[in-house]
Amino acid sequence: MLIHSKSSFTKGLLLMGSFCAVFFMIFMPLFPGDGGKAMNGLEYSDDLFNKLSKGSSYFIPEVQKRVEPLKGKKVEVAYSSKKAEDAAKVFAAAGITATADGATLKVQGDLGTLLAAAVADADAMYKNDGASVAARYAGMDHMVVMEAWWEGLNPMIKALQKNKMVEEANVVDAVLKRAVETGYNFYGIPAAKVMDKMGVMVGLLIFYVLYTVWYGFAIFELFDGIGLTMKKSKIKQEA
Known part of the structure; x- marks a missing residue:
């Protein structure tokens, strides 16, 4: 592979590597659930928003x-x-x-x-x-x-x-x-109020935005490192 910019390519690898590491952790049972049950990140966020949805649907x-x-x-x-x-x-x-x-x-x-x-x-x-x-x-x-x-x-x-x-x-x-x-x-789901879970909810939303941008910059730096960039095309002047 021809590397056009070593610094950009290295930066892209670090960003993509750390992105994948966090992605792997999201699917690990590292988050606390009801009754002491461990949950992965997707299960935890889904459970949280189900509880919030129930709390606002009475x-x-x-x-x-x-x-x-x-x-x-x-x-x-x-x-x-x-x-x-x-x-x-x-x-x-x-x-x-x-x-x-x-x-x-x-x-x-x-x-x-x-x-x-x-x-x-x-x-x-x-x-x-x-x-x-x-x-x-x-x-x-x-x-x-x-x-x-x-x-x-x-x-x-x-x-x-x-x-x-x-x-x-x-x-x-x-x-x-x-x-x-x-x-x-909603049977079997405990209800939760948005105000009681405001910190966690805002944290998850911010993480989602940052994590998406994280991936975008990783792709951008990798492509820049191998010389794949987008440039504005030159306007042809009529004779």
Whole structure:
């Protein structure tokens, strides 16, 4: 290899070598996790941002306020559900008349009561209390319960819209997206506030920027060392 600039090439090798050394360390279990479990850098940062995401996603109180006015609102709908049998069991345990006929779920009763039960289960899941959810449904797995809520309520939205119950459908959508989905997705993850982890979060973001620039300068110096550079082309002058 023809080295055009030894100093630039050496600098590039040092930068690339140290970059690779840090890259190797990132994948080593050197970072503390929950319960004393060692984690690598990617696992640690992913765990941190999951906790921060959960800490900023507690919308259940505002969803409860939207559900409250629907107490006493009677509905009677029938629609297709992927988990009609599980949904019927969960709905019935929540105080609603629900039956499954194949993939068809028939629901009759107080919509507010039904949604309040879904929000209560979502709140317990958000707080990592799956045991209390399972206890309310004769030991049914808490994750299966939440899946039943999703598959039972999601197709109900269109059924309510067809019955010109648009506002009710909007509340069901809010319960699904801001309560049921949040409780299910973040189950088992401790919540953390951004202000409590501000130092670590800022440190990770700064490291990411510097590490990217580090790699860029390593490539630049190596290419400069072997004479590969970019120069502005000369403008041809017309005769």
